[in-house]
Amino acid sequence: MSPIQDKLAAEEECRRTDEEDRWCKIALESLTDSQREKFAADPLDVLMIVRGFWGEQDRKKAICDAITMIADWRDKVGFYKFFDTHIPDDKSFHAWWPEKMYGHDKWGHFIQGVRAGEVDTDSLMALSDDALESLQGQKMSAYQIYKHEWMKQHGQQRYKHTLCVDLTNMSMNMLRGKKRQVLQKIFHIGSTYYPESMWKIYLVNSPLIFRAIWAIIKPWLHPITLSKIQIIGSAKEAIKKMNDEGIPIEAIPDWMGGKHPGVSTYDYISEIIERRRGFRVL
Template sequence: MAWAHVTEKSEEGEPLTSAEQEILEKLQEHIGEEGKKQLTYESQLRYVRGYAFEAKNGGKEKWLEVAKAEADKTIKWRKEFDVNHLEVKSVPKWDIWEKSWPTAVCGTDTHGHPIIVESFKEFNLKELMGNFKAEDIHIYQARNMEGVQRRKALVSKKLDRLVYKHVYIMDCSGMTMDVLKARAQVQAIFHVAQYYYPESLWKLFIVNSPLVFRMIWQASQPFIHPITKAKIKVLSGKGLKELAAGGIPESQIPPSLGGTWKPDPEFEAEIQRQVAELSQEYQSLEASTTPLPSDSA
Protein backbone atom coordinates (compact mmCIF):
# COMPACT_ATOMS: atom_id res chain seq x y z
CA MET A 1 0.00 0.00 0.00
CA ALA A 2 1.33 3.44 -0.91
CA TRP A 3 1.61 5.67 2.14
CA ALA A 4 2.42 9.04 0.54
CA HIS A 5 -1.09 10.31 1.34
CA VAL A 6 -0.63 9.64 5.09
CA THR A 7 0.63 13.06 6.10
CA GLU A 8 -0.92 13.50 9.56
CA LYS A 9 -0.32 11.76 12.86
CA SER A 10 -3.19 9.76 14.32
CA GLU A 11 -4.71 11.14 17.50
CA GLU A 12 -4.42 7.75 19.19
CA GLY A 13 -0.67 7.76 18.57
CA GLU A 14 -0.18 10.58 21.06
CA PRO A 15 1.65 9.70 24.31
CA LEU A 16 -0.51 8.80 27.29
CA THR A 17 -1.23 11.51 29.81
CA SER A 18 -0.26 10.81 33.41
CA ALA A 19 -3.92 10.17 34.24
CA GLU A 20 -4.32 7.74 31.32
CA GLN A 21 -1.15 5.90 32.36
CA GLU A 22 -2.45 5.57 35.90
CA ILE A 23 -5.83 4.20 34.79
CA LEU A 24 -4.18 1.86 32.27
CA GLU A 25 -1.87 0.35 34.89
CA LYS A 26 -4.76 -0.21 37.28
CA LEU A 27 -6.86 -1.74 34.50
CA GLN A 28 -4.01 -4.08 33.54
CA GLU A 29 -3.62 -5.14 37.16
CA HIS A 30 -7.37 -5.79 37.32
CA ILE A 31 -7.67 -7.95 34.19
CA GLY A 32 -4.44 -9.87 34.83
CA GLU A 33 -2.55 -12.03 32.38
CA GLU A 34 -5.65 -13.99 31.36
CA GLY A 35 -7.45 -10.78 30.48
CA LYS A 36 -4.50 -9.58 28.43
CA LYS A 37 -4.87 -12.68 26.26
CA GLN A 38 -8.29 -11.34 25.25
CA LEU A 39 -7.53 -7.61 25.15
CA THR A 40 -4.41 -6.45 23.33
CA TYR A 41 -2.55 -3.37 24.54
CA GLU A 42 -4.38 -1.31 21.92
CA SER A 43 -7.71 -2.66 23.16
CA GLN A 44 -6.82 -1.88 26.77
CA LEU A 45 -5.95 1.65 25.73
CA ARG A 46 -9.31 2.02 23.99
CA TYR A 47 -11.11 1.16 27.22
CA VAL A 48 -9.02 3.70 29.10
CA ARG A 49 -9.52 6.53 26.63
CA GLY A 50 -13.03 5.56 25.60
CA TYR A 51 -14.42 6.02 29.10
CA ALA A 52 -12.34 9.02 30.16
CA PHE A 53 -15.47 11.18 29.92
CA GLU A 54 -16.76 9.44 33.06
CA ALA A 55 -14.18 11.41 35.04
CA LYS A 56 -16.07 14.65 34.40
CA ASN A 57 -18.78 13.67 36.87
CA GLY A 58 -17.22 10.95 38.99
CA GLY A 59 -13.49 11.62 38.93
CA LYS A 60 -10.82 8.98 38.35
CA GLU A 61 -12.67 6.50 40.55
CA LYS A 62 -15.70 6.49 38.25
CA TRP A 63 -13.49 6.43 35.16
CA LEU A 64 -11.64 3.34 36.39
CA GLU A 65 -14.82 1.68 37.64
CA VAL A 66 -16.55 1.93 34.26
CA ALA A 67 -13.43 0.97 32.27
CA LYS A 68 -12.98 -2.14 34.42
CA ALA A 69 -16.65 -3.12 34.21
CA GLU A 70 -16.81 -2.74 30.42
CA ALA A 71 -13.50 -4.54 29.91
CA ASP A 72 -14.73 -7.40 32.11
CA LYS A 73 -17.87 -7.76 29.96
CA THR A 74 -15.80 -7.89 26.79
CA ILE A 75 -13.30 -10.38 28.19
CA LYS A 76 -16.13 -12.67 29.28
CA TRP A 77 -17.76 -12.38 25.84
CA ARG A 78 -14.52 -13.01 23.97
CA LYS A 79 -13.78 -16.10 26.05
CA GLU A 80 -17.30 -17.49 25.70
CA PHE A 81 -17.30 -17.24 21.91
CA ASP A 82 -13.54 -17.64 21.33
CA VAL A 83 -13.44 -14.33 19.49
CA ASN A 84 -9.65 -14.55 19.20
CA HIS A 85 -10.15 -17.25 16.54
CA LEU A 86 -13.37 -16.04 14.91
CA GLU A 87 -11.63 -15.16 11.66
CA VAL A 88 -10.73 -18.81 11.06
CA LYS A 89 -13.48 -20.73 12.85
CA SER A 90 -16.37 -22.23 10.94
CA VAL A 91 -19.35 -19.92 11.43
CA PRO A 92 -22.77 -21.25 10.32
CA LYS A 93 -24.39 -19.29 7.48
CA TRP A 94 -21.30 -17.12 6.99
CA ASP A 95 -21.80 -17.20 3.21
CA ILE A 96 -25.36 -15.92 3.66
CA TRP A 97 -24.15 -13.22 6.04
CA GLU A 98 -21.60 -11.93 3.53
CA LYS A 99 -24.34 -11.62 0.90
CA SER A 100 -26.84 -10.08 3.31
CA TRP A 101 -24.52 -7.45 4.82
CA PRO A 102 -21.35 -7.16 2.70
CA THR A 103 -18.49 -5.13 4.17
CA ALA A 104 -15.38 -3.83 2.41
CA VAL A 105 -12.21 -2.36 3.89
CA CYS A 106 -10.43 -0.07 1.46
CA GLY A 107 -7.50 2.32 1.85
CA THR A 108 -6.72 4.71 4.70
CA ASP A 109 -7.28 8.37 5.42
CA THR A 110 -4.44 10.87 5.82
CA HIS A 111 -4.03 9.74 9.46
CA GLY A 112 -3.67 6.08 8.48
CA HIS A 113 -7.13 5.00 9.64
CA PRO A 114 -8.50 2.08 7.55
CA ILE A 115 -11.72 2.87 5.71
CA ILE A 116 -14.75 0.59 6.07
CA VAL A 117 -17.33 0.95 3.29
CA GLU A 118 -20.86 -0.46 3.37
CA SER A 119 -23.72 0.23 0.98
CA PHE A 120 -27.45 -0.25 1.40
CA LYS A 121 -27.84 -1.00 -2.29
CA GLU A 122 -25.76 -4.13 -1.70
CA PHE A 123 -27.59 -5.26 1.44
CA ASN A 124 -30.28 -7.92 1.35
CA LEU A 125 -32.42 -7.07 4.36
CA LYS A 126 -34.93 -9.85 3.66
CA GLU A 127 -32.15 -12.44 3.84
CA LEU A 128 -30.80 -10.72 6.94
CA MET A 129 -34.15 -10.90 8.72
CA GLY A 130 -34.93 -14.39 7.47
CA ASN A 131 -31.65 -15.99 8.54
CA PHE A 132 -30.32 -14.10 11.54
CA LYS A 133 -31.89 -13.36 14.90
CA ALA A 134 -30.79 -10.08 16.43
CA GLU A 135 -29.31 -11.88 19.45
CA ASP A 136 -27.03 -14.00 17.20
CA ILE A 137 -25.66 -11.22 15.00
CA HIS A 138 -22.83 -10.26 17.35
CA ILE A 139 -20.76 -13.24 16.18
CA TYR A 140 -20.96 -12.26 12.52
CA GLN A 141 -20.19 -8.60 13.01
CA ALA A 142 -17.41 -9.46 15.47
CA ARG A 143 -15.76 -11.58 12.78
CA ASN A 144 -15.78 -8.52 10.52
CA MET A 145 -14.41 -6.33 13.30
CA GLU A 146 -11.60 -8.76 14.10
CA GLY A 147 -10.49 -8.48 10.48
CA VAL A 148 -10.53 -4.69 10.75
CA GLN A 149 -8.45 -4.82 13.96
CA ARG A 150 -5.89 -6.97 12.13
CA ARG A 151 -5.58 -4.35 9.41
CA LYS A 152 -5.13 -1.56 11.95
CA ALA A 153 -2.32 -3.51 13.60
CA LEU A 154 -0.56 -3.96 10.26
CA VAL A 155 -1.02 -0.27 9.40
CA SER A 156 0.49 0.60 12.79
CA LYS A 157 3.47 -1.58 11.97
CA LYS A 158 3.91 -0.04 8.52
CA LEU A 159 3.67 3.53 9.84
CA ASP A 160 5.59 2.78 13.05
CA ARG A 161 2.93 4.50 15.15
CA LEU A 162 -0.26 3.43 16.85
CA VAL A 163 -3.48 3.35 14.82
CA TYR A 164 -6.54 1.79 16.44
CA LYS A 165 -9.41 3.78 14.93
CA HIS A 166 -11.15 3.51 11.58
CA VAL A 167 -13.23 5.60 9.21
CA TYR A 168 -16.68 4.34 8.28
CA ILE A 169 -18.42 5.37 5.05
CA MET A 170 -22.06 4.34 4.81
CA ASP A 171 -23.56 4.63 1.33
CA CYS A 172 -27.30 5.04 1.88
CA SER A 173 -28.32 4.86 -1.77
CA GLY A 174 -30.93 2.15 -2.06
CA MET A 175 -32.18 2.61 1.49
CA THR A 176 -35.95 2.15 1.79
CA MET A 177 -38.46 1.95 4.60
CA ASP A 178 -37.62 -1.77 4.80
CA VAL A 179 -34.74 -0.78 7.04
CA LEU A 180 -37.30 -0.17 9.78
CA LYS A 181 -38.49 -3.77 9.50
CA ALA A 182 -34.90 -4.94 10.05
CA ARG A 183 -34.33 -2.44 12.84
CA ALA A 184 -33.50 -5.10 15.47
CA GLN A 185 -30.84 -6.69 13.26
CA VAL A 186 -29.35 -3.37 12.18
CA GLN A 187 -29.18 -2.12 15.76
CA ALA A 188 -27.49 -5.38 16.79
CA ILE A 189 -24.80 -4.86 14.13
CA PHE A 190 -23.89 -1.41 15.42
CA HIS A 191 -24.16 -2.57 19.03
CA VAL A 192 -21.12 -4.82 18.54
CA ALA A 193 -18.76 -1.99 17.65
CA GLN A 194 -20.18 0.32 20.30
CA TYR A 195 -19.87 -2.06 23.25
CA TYR A 196 -17.14 -4.55 22.37
CA TYR A 197 -14.84 -2.30 20.32
CA PRO A 198 -15.22 1.11 22.02
CA GLU A 199 -13.22 4.14 20.92
CA SER A 200 -12.68 2.57 17.48
CA LEU A 201 -14.50 5.11 15.33
CA TRP A 202 -12.63 8.14 14.03
CA LYS A 203 -15.26 9.51 11.64
CA LEU A 204 -18.53 8.28 10.13
CA PHE A 205 -19.51 9.73 6.76
CA ILE A 206 -23.03 9.20 5.41
CA VAL A 207 -23.18 9.59 1.62
CA ASN A 208 -26.02 9.45 -0.92
CA SER A 209 -28.60 9.91 1.83
CA PRO A 210 -32.22 9.63 0.62
CA LEU A 211 -35.27 11.13 2.29
CA VAL A 212 -35.90 8.03 4.38
CA PHE A 213 -32.45 8.33 5.96
CA ARG A 214 -32.91 12.00 6.73
CA MET A 215 -36.21 11.19 8.45
CA ILE A 216 -34.58 8.47 10.57
CA TRP A 217 -31.58 10.68 11.30
CA GLN A 218 -33.76 13.55 12.46
CA ALA A 219 -35.65 11.26 14.83
CA SER A 220 -32.49 9.54 16.12
CA GLN A 221 -30.30 12.54 16.90
CA PRO A 222 -31.64 13.19 20.43
CA PHE A 223 -30.64 9.64 21.43
CA ILE A 224 -27.06 9.75 20.10
CA HIS A 225 -24.28 10.50 22.58
CA PRO A 226 -22.75 13.95 21.87
CA ILE A 227 -19.25 12.43 21.52
CA THR A 228 -20.50 10.01 18.85
CA LYS A 229 -22.66 12.62 17.17
CA ALA A 230 -19.64 14.89 16.71
CA LYS A 231 -17.97 12.17 14.64
CA ILE A 232 -20.86 11.83 12.16
CA LYS A 233 -21.02 13.85 8.95
CA VAL A 234 -23.98 13.63 6.56
CA LEU A 235 -22.81 14.59 3.07
CA SER A 236 -24.68 15.52 -0.08
CA GLY A 237 -24.38 13.03 -2.94
CA LYS A 238 -21.13 11.06 -3.00
CA GLY A 239 -19.48 13.91 -1.14
CA LEU A 240 -16.05 13.45 -2.74
CA LYS A 241 -15.01 17.04 -2.02
CA GLU A 242 -16.16 16.80 1.59
CA LEU A 243 -14.43 13.44 1.99
CA ALA A 244 -11.20 14.91 0.61
CA ALA A 245 -11.51 17.81 3.05
CA GLY A 246 -12.00 15.22 5.80
CA GLY A 247 -8.73 13.50 4.94
CA ILE A 248 -9.96 10.86 2.49
CA PRO A 249 -8.53 11.35 -1.02
CA GLU A 250 -10.15 9.72 -4.06
CA SER A 251 -7.18 7.33 -4.28
CA GLN A 252 -8.43 5.68 -1.07
CA ILE A 253 -12.12 5.49 -2.04
CA PRO A 254 -13.48 2.50 -4.01
CA PRO A 255 -14.73 2.98 -7.59
CA SER A 256 -18.30 2.26 -6.43
CA LEU A 257 -18.22 5.65 -4.69
CA GLY A 258 -16.32 7.50 -7.41
CA GLY A 259 -12.78 6.84 -6.21
CA THR A 260 -9.78 5.04 -7.70
CA TRP A 261 -8.66 2.78 -4.84
CA LYS A 262 -7.20 -0.63 -5.69
CA PRO A 263 -6.06 -3.32 -3.22
CA ASP A 264 -2.34 -3.40 -2.52
CA PRO A 265 -1.09 -6.95 -3.27
CA GLU A 266 1.75 -6.82 -0.75
CA PHE A 267 -0.48 -5.59 2.08
CA GLU A 268 -3.19 -8.15 1.30
CA ALA A 269 -0.62 -10.96 1.10
CA GLU A 270 0.63 -10.09 4.59
CA ILE A 271 -2.94 -10.13 5.92
CA GLN A 272 -3.51 -13.56 4.38
CA ARG A 273 -0.24 -14.84 5.84
CA GLN A 274 -1.29 -13.72 9.32
CA VAL A 275 -4.72 -15.33 8.95
CA ALA A 276 -3.07 -18.58 7.81
CA GLU A 277 -0.90 -18.54 10.95
CA LEU A 278 -3.98 -17.98 13.10
CA SER A 279 -5.68 -20.90 11.37
CA GLN A 280 -2.74 -23.18 12.15
CA GLU A 281 -2.82 -22.04 15.78
CA TYR A 282 -6.55 -22.77 16.01
CA GLN A 283 -6.17 -26.20 14.42
CA SER A 284 -3.40 -27.06 16.88
CA LEU A 285 -5.57 -26.00 19.80
CA GLU A 286 -8.48 -28.04 18.47
CA ALA A 287 -6.27 -31.09 18.05
CA SER A 288 -4.87 -30.77 21.57
CA THR A 289 -8.34 -30.57 23.14
CA THR A 290 -10.00 -33.31 21.07
CA PRO A 291 -10.28 -36.52 23.15
CA LEU A 292 -8.49 -39.53 21.71
CA PRO A 293 -10.77 -42.42 20.71
CA SER A 294 -10.89 -45.14 23.33
CA ASP A 295 -9.68 -48.64 22.49
CA SER A 296 -12.49 -50.95 21.51
CA ALA A 297 -12.98 -53.96 23.74
Protein backbone atom coordinates in the same frame (compact mmCIF):
# COMPACT_ATOMS: atom_id res chain seq x y z
CA MET B 1 -7.45 20.96 6.54
CA SER B 2 -8.41 21.46 10.17
CA PRO B 3 -5.57 21.83 12.73
CA ILE B 4 -7.95 20.11 15.18
CA GLN B 5 -7.74 16.91 13.12
CA ASP B 6 -3.93 17.08 13.16
CA LYS B 7 -4.07 17.46 16.95
CA LEU B 8 -6.47 14.50 17.37
CA ALA B 9 -4.34 12.33 15.09
CA ALA B 10 -1.24 13.25 17.10
CA GLU B 11 -3.04 12.31 20.33
CA GLU B 12 -4.06 8.97 18.81
CA GLU B 13 -0.46 8.28 17.78
CA CYS B 14 0.87 9.16 21.23
CA ARG B 15 1.96 6.16 23.27
CA ARG B 16 0.25 5.85 26.61
CA THR B 17 1.26 8.33 29.27
CA ASP B 18 2.14 7.51 32.89
CA GLU B 19 -1.34 8.64 33.89
CA GLU B 20 -2.95 6.42 31.27
CA ASP B 21 -0.71 3.56 32.35
CA ARG B 22 -2.06 3.92 35.89
CA TRP B 23 -5.64 3.79 34.61
CA CYS B 24 -4.88 0.75 32.45
CA LYS B 25 -3.67 -1.07 35.57
CA ILE B 26 -6.82 -0.05 37.44
CA ALA B 27 -8.95 -1.36 34.56
CA LEU B 28 -7.12 -4.70 34.42
CA GLU B 29 -7.53 -5.18 38.18
CA SER B 30 -11.31 -5.36 37.71
CA LEU B 31 -11.01 -8.53 35.57
CA THR B 32 -10.64 -12.20 36.47
CA ASP B 33 -7.12 -13.65 36.23
CA SER B 34 -7.93 -15.34 32.91
CA GLN B 35 -9.49 -12.20 31.40
CA ARG B 36 -6.62 -10.04 32.65
CA GLU B 37 -4.03 -12.28 31.02
CA LYS B 38 -5.81 -12.14 27.66
CA PHE B 39 -6.35 -8.37 27.73
CA ALA B 40 -2.79 -7.65 28.86
CA ALA B 41 -1.47 -9.50 25.81
CA ASP B 42 -2.48 -6.49 23.71
CA PRO B 43 -1.84 -3.25 25.68
CA LEU B 44 -3.55 -1.21 22.97
CA ASP B 45 -6.80 -3.03 23.75
CA VAL B 46 -6.84 -1.60 27.27
CA LEU B 47 -5.62 1.84 26.20
CA MET B 48 -8.52 2.22 23.75
CA ILE B 49 -10.99 1.59 26.58
CA VAL B 50 -9.23 4.02 28.92
CA ARG B 51 -9.19 6.74 26.25
CA GLY B 52 -12.73 5.97 25.12
CA PHE B 53 -14.15 6.61 28.61
CA TRP B 54 -11.64 9.28 29.73
CA GLY B 55 -14.19 12.10 29.80
CA GLU B 56 -16.81 10.33 31.93
CA GLN B 57 -17.70 12.01 35.23
CA ASP B 58 -16.99 8.86 37.25
CA ARG B 59 -13.98 7.74 35.24
CA LYS B 60 -13.07 4.73 37.36
CA LYS B 61 -16.58 3.27 37.28
CA ALA B 62 -16.99 3.91 33.54
CA ILE B 63 -13.63 2.35 32.61
CA CYS B 64 -13.95 -0.66 34.93
CA ASP B 65 -17.58 -1.31 33.94
CA ALA B 66 -16.65 -1.09 30.25
CA ILE B 67 -13.67 -3.44 30.37
CA THR B 68 -15.60 -5.97 32.50
CA MET B 69 -18.55 -5.90 30.09
CA ILE B 70 -16.26 -6.29 27.08
CA ALA B 71 -14.28 -9.12 28.70
CA ASP B 72 -17.49 -10.99 29.62
CA TRP B 73 -18.77 -10.53 26.05
CA ARG B 74 -15.50 -11.86 24.64
CA ASP B 75 -15.80 -14.97 26.79
CA LYS B 76 -19.39 -15.46 25.66
CA VAL B 77 -18.80 -15.19 21.90
CA GLY B 78 -15.43 -16.96 21.72
CA PHE B 79 -13.58 -13.79 20.76
CA TYR B 80 -10.12 -15.32 21.03
CA LYS B 81 -11.06 -18.11 18.61
CA PHE B 82 -12.67 -15.89 15.97
CA PHE B 83 -10.00 -16.74 13.39
CA ASP B 84 -9.32 -20.38 14.22
CA THR B 85 -11.78 -21.35 11.49
CA HIS B 86 -14.75 -20.01 9.54
CA ILE B 87 -17.80 -19.27 11.69
CA PRO B 88 -20.99 -21.04 10.53
CA ASP B 89 -22.98 -18.88 8.07
CA ASP B 90 -20.13 -16.39 7.64
CA LYS B 91 -20.28 -16.51 3.85
CA SER B 92 -24.04 -15.85 3.91
CA PHE B 93 -23.66 -13.05 6.45
CA HIS B 94 -21.12 -11.24 4.28
CA ALA B 95 -23.27 -11.76 1.18
CA TRP B 96 -26.22 -10.19 3.00
CA TRP B 97 -24.13 -7.39 4.53
CA PRO B 98 -21.16 -6.93 2.17
CA GLU B 99 -18.38 -4.54 3.12
CA LYS B 100 -15.04 -3.54 1.64
CA MET B 101 -11.88 -1.91 2.88
CA TYR B 102 -10.60 1.01 0.83
CA GLY B 103 -7.60 3.34 1.04
CA HIS B 104 -6.14 5.44 3.86
CA ASP B 105 -6.29 9.11 4.74
CA LYS B 106 -3.19 11.26 5.27
CA TRP B 107 -2.80 9.98 8.84
CA GLY B 108 -3.28 6.29 8.06
CA HIS B 109 -6.97 5.68 8.87
CA PHE B 110 -8.43 3.19 6.39
CA ILE B 111 -11.96 3.49 4.97
CA GLN B 112 -14.60 0.84 5.70
CA GLY B 113 -17.34 1.00 3.08
CA VAL B 114 -20.89 -0.35 3.01
CA ARG B 115 -23.73 0.31 0.57
CA ALA B 116 -27.25 0.26 2.05
CA GLY B 117 -28.73 -0.93 -1.25
CA GLU B 118 -26.65 -4.13 -1.02
CA VAL B 119 -27.76 -4.99 2.54
CA ASP B 120 -30.34 -7.80 2.62
CA THR B 121 -32.16 -7.29 5.93
CA ASP B 122 -34.80 -9.91 5.04
CA SER B 123 -32.14 -12.63 4.86
CA LEU B 124 -30.26 -11.35 7.91
CA MET B 125 -33.35 -12.05 10.00
CA ALA B 126 -32.66 -15.77 9.58
CA LEU B 127 -29.57 -15.46 11.79
CA SER B 128 -29.88 -15.90 15.56
CA ASP B 129 -28.76 -13.17 17.96
CA ASP B 130 -25.78 -15.32 18.98
CA ALA B 131 -24.75 -15.81 15.35
CA LEU B 132 -25.03 -12.07 14.65
CA GLU B 133 -22.87 -11.26 17.67
CA SER B 134 -20.14 -13.68 16.58
CA LEU B 135 -20.20 -12.70 12.91
CA GLN B 136 -20.26 -8.94 13.49
CA GLY B 137 -17.66 -9.32 16.23
CA GLN B 138 -15.38 -11.30 13.92
CA LYS B 139 -15.71 -8.58 11.29
CA MET B 140 -14.88 -5.77 13.72
CA SER B 141 -11.94 -7.81 15.03
CA ALA B 142 -10.67 -8.27 11.47
CA TYR B 143 -10.60 -4.49 11.13
CA GLN B 144 -8.55 -4.31 14.31
CA ILE B 145 -6.07 -6.82 12.87
CA TYR B 146 -5.89 -4.80 9.64
CA LYS B 147 -4.99 -1.69 11.63
CA HIS B 148 -2.40 -3.59 13.67
CA GLU B 149 -0.76 -4.80 10.45
CA TRP B 150 -0.69 -1.24 9.08
CA MET B 151 0.91 -0.04 12.33
CA LYS B 152 3.65 -2.66 12.08
CA GLN B 153 4.39 -1.65 8.48
CA HIS B 154 4.43 2.11 9.11
CA GLY B 155 5.61 2.40 12.71
CA GLN B 156 2.70 4.65 13.71
CA GLN B 157 -0.09 3.99 16.20
CA ARG B 158 -3.45 4.10 14.40
CA TYR B 159 -6.37 2.32 16.05
CA LYS B 160 -9.22 4.27 14.44
CA HIS B 161 -10.72 4.06 10.97
CA THR B 162 -13.33 5.84 8.88
CA LEU B 163 -16.74 4.47 7.89
CA CYS B 164 -18.37 5.51 4.62
CA VAL B 165 -22.00 4.47 4.03
CA ASP B 166 -23.82 4.83 0.71
CA LEU B 167 -27.46 5.58 1.56
CA THR B 168 -28.70 5.12 -2.02
CA ASN B 169 -31.85 2.94 -2.08
CA MET B 170 -32.19 2.99 1.70
CA SER B 171 -35.85 2.80 2.71
CA MET B 172 -38.09 2.54 5.76
CA ASN B 173 -38.67 -1.10 4.83
CA MET B 174 -35.18 -1.88 6.23
CA LEU B 175 -36.42 -0.87 9.69
CA ARG B 176 -39.72 -2.74 9.84
CA GLY B 177 -40.41 -5.48 12.38
CA LYS B 178 -37.50 -7.74 13.32
CA LYS B 179 -35.28 -6.06 10.72
CA ARG B 180 -34.98 -3.06 13.02
CA GLN B 181 -33.73 -5.33 15.82
CA VAL B 182 -31.15 -6.88 13.48
CA LEU B 183 -29.73 -3.49 12.50
CA GLN B 184 -29.79 -2.29 16.10
CA LYS B 185 -27.88 -5.40 17.19
CA ILE B 186 -25.18 -4.88 14.53
CA PHE B 187 -24.74 -1.20 15.45
CA HIS B 188 -24.70 -2.07 19.16
CA ILE B 189 -21.87 -4.59 18.81
CA GLY B 190 -19.56 -2.12 17.10
CA SER B 191 -20.22 0.84 19.37
CA THR B 192 -20.31 -1.12 22.66
CA TYR B 193 -17.58 -3.74 22.36
CA TYR B 194 -15.12 -1.88 20.11
CA PRO B 195 -14.84 1.58 21.71
CA GLU B 196 -12.58 4.30 20.33
CA SER B 197 -12.50 2.62 16.88
CA MET B 198 -14.07 5.34 14.72
CA TRP B 199 -12.27 8.35 13.28
CA LYS B 200 -15.04 9.71 11.07
CA ILE B 201 -18.35 8.51 9.63
CA TYR B 202 -19.62 9.77 6.27
CA LEU B 203 -23.24 9.07 5.32
CA VAL B 204 -23.34 9.72 1.58
CA ASN B 205 -26.11 10.10 -1.03
CA SER B 206 -28.68 10.91 1.63
CA PRO B 207 -32.26 10.55 0.23
CA LEU B 208 -35.16 12.70 1.45
CA ILE B 209 -36.60 9.76 3.40
CA PHE B 210 -33.41 9.57 5.46
CA ARG B 211 -34.63 12.24 7.90
CA ALA B 212 -37.31 9.82 9.11
CA ILE B 213 -34.84 6.92 9.14
CA TRP B 214 -32.25 8.96 11.04
CA ALA B 215 -34.80 9.81 13.74
CA ILE B 216 -35.05 6.06 14.44
CA ILE B 217 -31.34 5.21 14.21
CA LYS B 218 -29.90 8.22 16.05
CA PRO B 219 -30.93 7.10 19.60
CA TRP B 220 -29.06 3.81 19.07
CA LEU B 221 -25.71 5.60 18.88
CA HIS B 222 -23.39 6.89 21.60
CA PRO B 223 -23.01 10.71 21.74
CA ILE B 224 -19.29 10.37 20.91
CA THR B 225 -20.18 8.36 17.80
CA LEU B 226 -22.82 10.90 16.81
CA SER B 227 -20.26 13.71 17.00
CA LYS B 228 -18.22 11.98 14.27
CA ILE B 229 -21.08 11.60 11.76
CA GLN B 230 -21.50 13.80 8.70
CA ILE B 231 -24.61 13.43 6.53
CA ILE B 232 -23.85 14.51 2.96
CA GLY B 233 -26.32 14.87 0.09
CA SER B 234 -24.29 13.70 -2.90
CA ALA B 235 -21.15 11.73 -3.67
CA LYS B 236 -19.67 14.78 -5.38
CA GLU B 237 -20.10 16.85 -2.22
CA ALA B 238 -18.70 13.98 -0.15
CA ILE B 239 -15.55 13.69 -2.27
CA LYS B 240 -14.85 17.40 -1.83
CA LYS B 241 -15.44 17.12 1.90
CA MET B 242 -13.24 14.04 2.20
CA ASN B 243 -10.46 15.66 0.14
CA ASP B 244 -10.61 18.67 2.45
CA GLU B 245 -10.32 16.31 5.45
CA GLY B 246 -7.20 14.51 4.31
CA ILE B 247 -8.56 11.67 2.16
CA PRO B 248 -7.07 11.57 -1.35
CA ILE B 249 -9.14 10.56 -4.38
CA GLU B 250 -7.01 7.38 -4.68
CA ALA B 251 -8.34 6.18 -1.29
CA ILE B 252 -12.03 6.97 -1.88
CA PRO B 253 -14.42 4.14 -2.92
CA ASP B 254 -14.91 3.78 -6.65
CA TRP B 255 -18.71 3.73 -6.26
CA MET B 256 -18.45 7.34 -5.06
CA GLY B 257 -16.32 8.42 -7.99
CA GLY B 258 -13.04 7.73 -6.21
CA LYS B 259 -10.27 5.46 -7.50
CA HIS B 260 -10.10 2.65 -4.95
CA PRO B 261 -11.86 -0.64 -5.90
CA GLY B 262 -11.82 -1.94 -2.33
CA VAL B 263 -10.90 -5.29 -0.79
CA SER B 264 -13.71 -7.61 0.31
CA THR B 265 -13.88 -7.88 4.09
CA TYR B 266 -14.91 -11.53 3.79
CA ASP B 267 -11.86 -12.25 1.63
CA TYR B 268 -9.63 -10.56 4.18
CA ILE B 269 -11.14 -12.62 7.03
CA SER B 270 -10.57 -15.79 4.98
CA GLU B 271 -6.96 -14.71 4.46
CA ILE B 272 -6.43 -14.26 8.22
CA ILE B 273 -7.86 -17.73 8.90
CA GLU B 274 -5.66 -19.34 6.25
CA ARG B 275 -2.55 -17.59 7.58
CA ARG B 276 -3.24 -18.79 11.10
CA ARG B 277 -3.85 -22.31 9.89
CA GLY B 278 -0.46 -22.18 8.21
CA PHE B 279 1.21 -21.06 11.43
CA ARG B 280 -0.44 -23.91 13.34
CA VAL B 281 0.76 -26.46 10.77
CA LEU B 282 4.33 -25.14 11.02
